[in-house]
Amino acid sequence: MIINFQNARELLQNDEVVAIPTETVYGLGAWIHSDSGLKKIFSTKERPFFDPLIVHVDGIESAKKLSSDWGEIHQALASSCWPGPLTIVTKKNQLINSLITSGLDSVGLRCPNHSLTLKLLSGIEGGIAAPSANKFGKTSPTTVQHVEDEFNSKVPILDGGPCQIGIESTVAGIQEENGQFKVKIYRPGYFTAKMLKTILEQQGLDIEVVYAQSPVAPGQLEHHYMPQIPLVIVDPSFKWNERANIVNEKMKKTFTNPILWQQPLDAHLASRELYSKMREFDQSGHDLILAIRDPHHHLEEWMGIWNRLEKAKSYSFIS
Numbered sequence: 001m002i003i004n005f006q007n008a009r010e011l012l013q014n015d016e017v018v019a020i021p022t023e024t025v026y027g028l029g030a031w032i033h034s035d036s037g038l039k040k041i042f043s044t045k046e047r048p049f050f051d052p053l054i055v056h057v058d059g060i061e062s063a064k065k066l067s068s069d070w071g072e073i074h075q076a077l078a079s080s081c082w083p084g085p086l087t088i089v090t091k092k093n094q095l096i097n098s099l100i101t102s103g104l105d106s107v108g109l110r111c112p113n114h115s116l117t118l119k120l121l122s123g124i125e126g127g128i129a130a131p132s133a134n135k136f137g138k139t140s141p142t143t144v145q146h147v148e149d150e151f152n153s154k155v156p157i158l159d160g161g162p163c164q165i166g167i168e169s170t171v172a173g174i175q176e177e178n179g180q181f182k183v184k185i186y187r188p189g190y191f192t193a194k195m196l197k198t199i200l201e202q203q204g205l206d207i208e209v210v211y212a213q214s215p216v217a218p219g220q221l222e223h224h225y226m227p228q229i230p231l232v233i234v235d236p237s238f239k240w241n242e243r244a245n246i247v248n249e250k251m252k253k254t255f256t257n258p259i260l261w262q263q264p265l266d267a268h269l270a271s272r273e274l275y276s277k278m279r280e281f282d283q284s285g286h287d288l289i290l291a292i293r294d295p296h297h298h299l300e301e302w303m304g305i306w307n308r309l310e311k312a313k314s315y316s317f318i319s
């Protein structure tokens with residue numbers, strides 16, 4: 001159900017959830033000051049309460065109002081990357097309730113780069129909590145049609161067109177280790193460690209940026225983003241007519257109509273169409289996705305994509 005901007009604002013303030021466009025994926029939003037709206041995010045998504053939500057804000061000033069330890073590193077990252085696909089984990093203050101953070105004392109904050117949602121955010125006190133607008137563990141939505149399909153047209157949607165980035169934001173936190181601050185990337189996305197390092201350097205900060213498991217965040221589960229038909233990762237020389245038996249054996253099922261998935265050469269193009277392709281394959285009559293992992297995919301700009309595919313896979317022939 002498509003709604004207009006005014007409806008979206010009213011629904012959020014009246015404890016409802018609304019699907020909102022961002023540059024990464026569509027989010028399922030609720031006003032941060034509505035407990036029942038927040039609870040509806042979890043029930044609509046069938047999401048467990050242990051998985052914390054990120055909060056969307058209209059800019060740095062609004063972010064600072066929700067944080068209790070905003071410092072120069074947060075400031076440097078936000079001033080270069082926002083509005084944009086970076087979620088910054090910061091220590092929360094009392095305005096953020098524990099439904100949002102699953103009881104953690106930190107909160108992920110992000111200012112999305114989408115004009116409609118930025119306008120919505122600037123008209124609502126505090127911010128909007130929004131995970132991706134999909135059932136828990138499933139493929140994220142990058143078009144209005146995906147959101148309609150996901151929730152059987154039951155969720156009101158603010159139509160902002162197809163998402164430009166296509167995979168969820170980079171999630172980064174700041175941790176102190178032996179008196180040194182480090183930026184840790186808990187979920188890879190458009191912004192790579194190299195990009196964040198350069199951004200910090202340009203602002204006179206010599207800080208290490210590393211990929212790491214979040215010490216606290218669950219939600220980084222082994223299986224996630226899964227399409228309806230199984231996805232198997234293969235190398236570029238893979239031939240179905242030579243290897244069908246071994247795939248069927250590993251998967252304990254006989255597949256007859258696989259689709260070989262070669263992604264575009266450019267990583268940004270590949271991420272923009274990643275989830276659309278997965279949904280397209282689900283509806284194509286094929287019974288198996290064979291995702292080719294090309295050698296150049298080890299480059300850092302492909303990390304976000306392969307992080308999703310590794311969690312979406314049922315099996316990999318690449319160790």
Ligand code: TXA
Nearest residue numbers: 024026027052089106107108131132168169217218219
């Ligand atoms: O691009 C995005 O980030 C999209 C759009 C809608 O903004 N949102 C999104 O939300 O992907 P969600 O809930 O699907 O993913 C949020 C991620 C999860 O992996 C969660 O574990 C992590 O952020 N996260 C949230 N709060 C955290 C915290 N306090 N510390 C560490 N990680 C956190």
Ligand code: MG
Nearest residue numbers: 131132140168
């Ligand atoms: Mg998600």
